[in-house]
Amino acid sequence: MNKTELIDHIAKSADISKAASTRALDAVIAAVKTTLKKNGSVTLVGFGTFSVGKRAARTGRNPRTGEAIKIKAAKVPKFKPGKALKDAVN
Numbered sequence: 476m477n478k479t480e481l482i483d484h485i486a487k488s489a490d491i492s493k494a495a496s497t498r499a500l501d502a503v504i505a506a507v508k509t510t511l512k513k514n515g516s517v518t519l520v521g522f523g524t525f526s527v528g529k530r531a532a533r534t535g536r537n538p539r540t541g542e543a544i545k546i547k548a549a550k551v552p553k554f555k556p557g558k559a560l561k562d563a564v565n
Contacts, residue, residue, distance in 0.1 A: 511552055521559035528553040 476484070478500070485496040507517050507525050516526040532548040556564075 514550075519557070521557050523554055523556040523560055526553050526555070527551070 482493055482496050482500055485491075485500060486493045489496065491499075510517050511525060511527050514527050516524055518524045528551050530549045530551050533546050535544050535546045536542070537544055
């Protein structure tokens with residue numbers, strides 16, 4: 476399912492216009508991004524938790540030349556599914 480299909484599904488399920496469901500989805504995505512930028516976490520009970528993890532600096536290899544390169548430390552978004560989501564999938 477892509478974003479357009481998700482918007483259509485939200486519009487149909489919530490009985491709202493596609494424009495309203497687009498604004499709602501964009502607002503949710505923006506809220507998650509903003510919170511993660513501030514190193515916070517977003518917990519949706521039953522769905523899961525979005526958080527920020529840290530990846531340490533490391534040495535990698537250039538696949539073309541085999542030369543060692545340094546890879547900087549980075550913050551990465553993480554998602555941990557909630558129990559209800561896990562149960563729905565299994």
